[in-house]
Amino acid sequence: MAWMKVRDALGAQPGGAITLKGWVRTRRDSKADGGLSFIQIHDGTCFDPIQVVARGALSNYESEVARLTTGCAIEVDGELVASQGKGQSVEVQANEIRVIGWVDDPDTYPVPQKRHTMEYLREQAHLRVRTNTFGAVARVRHTLAAAVHRFFDEREFYYVHTPIITASDAEGAGQMFRVSTLDLANLPRTPEGGIDFDQDFFAKPSYLTVSGQLNVETYCQALSRVYTFGPTFRAENSNTSRHLAEFWMIEPEIAFADLADDAALAEEMLKYLFDDLLTRRADDMAFFDLRIEPGIVDRLRHIIDSPFRVLPYTEAVDILTRSGKKWEFPVKWGTDLQSEHERYLTEEHFKQPVTVINYPASIKAFYMRLNDDGTDGAPGPTVAAMDTLVPGIGEIIGGSQREERLDVLDSRIKAMGLEPEQYWWYRDLRRYGTVPHAGFGLGFERLIQFATGMKNIRDVIPFPRAPRQAEF
């Protein structure tokens, strides 16, 4: 008999013998027709389970079938038939049910068929994917990841595997995790008393990457359109619903391009991803719309159908100043936008995602290109940066046109108190055939949060890493 996945069985015409393999979601018994049980089976291939009808005449009905509980693994041979009951169009009349794996103590099974809080399920990370919500998140996460690669492949971007371990210790994106093989209990010392990193694996201090950007820029300067999509690490002691110590980031980089090209790419990509998601995972998205975030499907459609709002930083400051709102942090040209300001712009003023561009240079990274808006067209005081802000989460994308002029780049590095020599290979890109180029970073987990309405970022990655959190 042909083994069919639940998804295929639910979409098939009645008639014919099939085999199902999966896990029991629920079992309901009836004494009608000499006794029978309705068993919902799930195998992860779609949101809905399939109903198996087990007759009392089955040889192991009393001994096994009638004792099945949520979580048991079984195989079913039977006939796919039109359902006599309401709620499903097809079901499987079982001829044989084989129990593959029992649940040894149903009373303490951590994820029985009942409502659970997200906080509780987070403590059962190895079992939570068996629930409706986390199964749906897992499928959505996969679908979005696959769509990212397809989007870039269709546009002739090359996927570059940038390193996870880096020795650049000043990428300016927060605290880094140190990578070392030195014996912590017996550190080698230099004559001056410092730690002798010459004896470490890489003969210098090394860390987990906080961004693949600097590396991917090198490939951009030869392959024109590239991206990296991998894990990144921040050792910040931040405890919020939108930060992780280990998260995945999508970072495209395009040559012969300016900030407008960069913003256009970001908009095209987000629209592509949401459209693909609504098409391929309509079942899971219907669930999120019903149970997690009512209206999420319409909101995504609206984003797909309407042009993005682009807002220069200076205008954003104007809007915030004239809003009449009382701010905890005062709004002033030259300071970064705070959470309360971002929320106002996306949730109250525009009620949609907003891309803020042309930030003051003083609050942005050294590699961002100075705009020529200074006195007499001199570089400064703003940089060609952009942040895409979304309701409920805040920043989801951060990007910029990169500084391609070596002299300007050097002065920016020095102004930030950094050593140009440390960036020698990055500076070489500006010495050998430099071109205008731009790119951005999209936080993958925040994208999933936004697309599903899941409130906590720890619930959209299988095994979240956060301060004091690495159990699984």
Added chain:
RNA sequence: UCCCCGAUAGCUCAAUUGGUAGAGCGAGCGGCUGUUAACCGCUAGGUUGCUGGUUCGAGUCCAGCUCGGGGAGCCA
């Protein structure tokens, strides 16, 4: 890291001014039913997060710690 709130049955929560723990869900058993958020009855299940303190007596008050939630900073 800072501010606020919380931790009691497998899960979600109750427990008057301090007086030795209850319900719903889940689970087990029985009843009813082509069932599907099923329904009805019975049963089991608790060193009240940890350590210490106040008190005749602490789930309840105090201190520290651990964990969780909301917000902030940092950022993606």
